[in-house]
Amino acid sequence: MTKQRLSTLALTCALVLSGCSSAPQQTHTQLHQHDRLDKHSALLIQARMARFAHLQQQSEEDEISDLWSLTRTHLGLELDLNDLRIEQHFAWLAKHPQHLTNVSEQALPYYYYVLDQVIERGMPAEVALLPVIESGYNPYALSPSNAAGPWQFIPGTAKHFGLENNWWYDARRDIVASTDAALTYLSQLNEQFGGDWLLTLAAYNAGGGTVSRAIEYNQARNLPIDFWSLNLPQQTMNYVPKLLATARMIRDAEDYGLELADIPAEPYFAEVETGGQVDLKQAAELAEIDLDELKQLNPGFSRWATAPEGPHRLLVPVEQAEQLQQALESLPDEERVNFASYTIKSGDTLGALARRFNTTVQVLQTTNRIQPHQLRVGQTLLVPAASDRIALKPSGSGPG
Template sequence: MGGCALKPAVDDLDPMPAATELTPDPIIISGYPESVPEAPPVSDVDLWGRVRNGFALDLEVENARIVAQRNWYSRHPAYLTRISSRAERYLHHIVEQAEARGMPLELVLLPVVESAFDPFAYSHGRASGPWQFIPSTGKHFGLEQDWWADQRRDIVASTEAALTYLQQLANRFDGDWLLALASYNAGAGNVSRAITRNRNAGKPTDYWSLQLPRETMAYVPKLLALAQIVRDPEQFGLDIPAIADEPYFTSIDVGGQIDLAQAAEMADISLEELYLLNPAFNRWATSPNGPHRLLIPVSHADRFAERISALPPEQRMRWQRYSIRPGDNLIAIARAHDTTPAVLREINHLRGNTIVAGRTLLIPQPSRDPGSYSLSADARLDARQNRAISGRRQLAHQVASGETLWEIARRYRVGVRELAAWNQMAPGDTLRVGQQLAVWTEQSATAAPASRPDMVRRVHYSVRRGDSLYAIANRFNVSVNQISAWNKINGQRYLQPGQQLTLYVDIRDAP
């Protein structure tokens, strides 16, 4: 990997003097539901005890940087309770994988520092998932990222990638795990250059002696402080809820693409629980390209495996047959049905974007209303955009050609990182023409598009038989041109029953 860091520094979201204060969540937490896992395993043995037995780093070291981090945890006991609840689904698997590699089990606590064990965490540096991979490093380690799924959030795949990367870093620094951890945060090249500077100046080259980026100076102490607390929580007046030392989930081969709502019903678990165990999926179904597996709670696995094996392949997805009309194009059809041209090409065995009027396209359709898939990428974005902020009002901004986040933020007098966070983006992400952004301005702010009232909400509307653009526009007090622009459709075209439309509606005018 050379000097390629997993992610750029993100600690400046919440500035922290390295020796005085801890900021454990330098990320954008994207609507993680604080719910108790549905099917906790039953065990009298606490997994934390197994973790303690595998500690191998020097936890006797004591300095101001570690004490500052430890003091923060001591002042915020609810944080550890919340983290333990989140970790309950994932920690046993991570422990098993680290043990199998003979790695120090302090490393299994790294997702606490990286993401607070939120698989949907996304940083302003474009890092995603429990181990916070940036796109390029994720791809280097085989974590695929496409419209259907982002394997940086996949618990099994991202854990394998992270542990492999950490072991490579440790090997590079002759087994020094503190230098490996610093490299995971800042990049091995930055750490190597810091070592060279110290060596040339006749100074020690251990982690504690290096001058590294501010976040990295606090990063390793955060992990060591957490490990000290896990080793002996009573010493610091803390209590860490027990986690059963039993597998929480098992992997089931589903043989092909399947609607997630249908899979949840077959497993007798909630759709939310299925997403939390399989957070890589962006949409309402698994990826057609695989891997064709689902993580299912152990207590529900046998039932699910039996039912999935008896389900005919053609019943695992709901399909719509779309008759191509003169003037249609693949891009417009894909947008109107919340999919992509690539998906339509793959499903319909098309070599390019050329389609022929009169022929039929197969289009995948969710079995439930889109709003039911509460942790899909669209639903999480909708929840994030509409999360009320005290003292601010919400405005909607439609991205025009050539606009940047910086220009839009300046127009509304808000911060670029704020604007990105409200829309589940990173400041460096590319904007799309027509993209709808939520902007939370100060109550006194006046800069806003006149055509976009406050209290705007995104509405998913399923076209009914007999509907027309005019009728829908009249019902929601918007214009036909607005509906056409929001959905990239020709206002003169006929609508199809079941077609999904996205509307931006003033909730005071909603029917």
């Protein structure tokens, strides 16, 4: 990322925040009639603007070489508030420095992409730290409420933002798809709450309706309507301070002897269009990378191959992208996914065969161009099989 681009993006962030200063208490679409601004909020906005002015000048003067420096340059929230919850979380992080060290290592393949997208949208860099709080930057994280992926989308919200979840693929784990959905969701919430990022973050955790009702409750009683004054679920009242404490610790990492993973300020991966379904083991061999690394960059794929209906792309380390692209372009269609044959026996059904061979009815129908009523004894079916399977064998329901 060039120095000129950093300067432009810092200026963009400053302009976005300056728009908030003209109507700082418009924290909800229904609150435009209420222009009451307490002294504390005014001081926070002034401090935020001063910080962005300073950081813009810094980004023009300094050559940014690592992502943590870039993160510090684009922090936009007030991190030094005298709040007990922030201090408690900060004290815990200071006492357990290995936590953020481990998370930063987990984030290494993904963090450039996320931070770059956050900055491109004019958001404060703290937003790129949300997956630290949500999942520890683990794309396979799954909560008891079935929230999944680095941004922890629950099924209903995921569906609303077009994140598909099927037998082959879970977009909630896909770093590109889930990041786009999360930032779109945060943008909508930020607009709903008049540019107030603390309310936005609270709404990401608790839901926009919960925060709106808390605002309306305080408003009806002529009480302050900033985040700190609302009566929100305990989890949410800890969620925002936890993020602020995390951002503050990363900002002051050197002062506290915190060692973060060395992440250069340059892309880690590139997208390669596959043109159709491909075997992951075969793709790793074509790209000359380890299969585990390919899976780490493409955690959205749940099986041994990419999804038949897409997305038809793979993320690979930048250095390997051109090699894989060229190899896939010259790869015959019949070599993309291996198939084994199975002879239909009396009593077989597509549903039973799909369960037996760890696939789906739709895949069997599409591959063999048949309908369920067209099965007959002695007929040979083609069943997709991973490239490292010598023979077709029934398997369990776990990822292949």
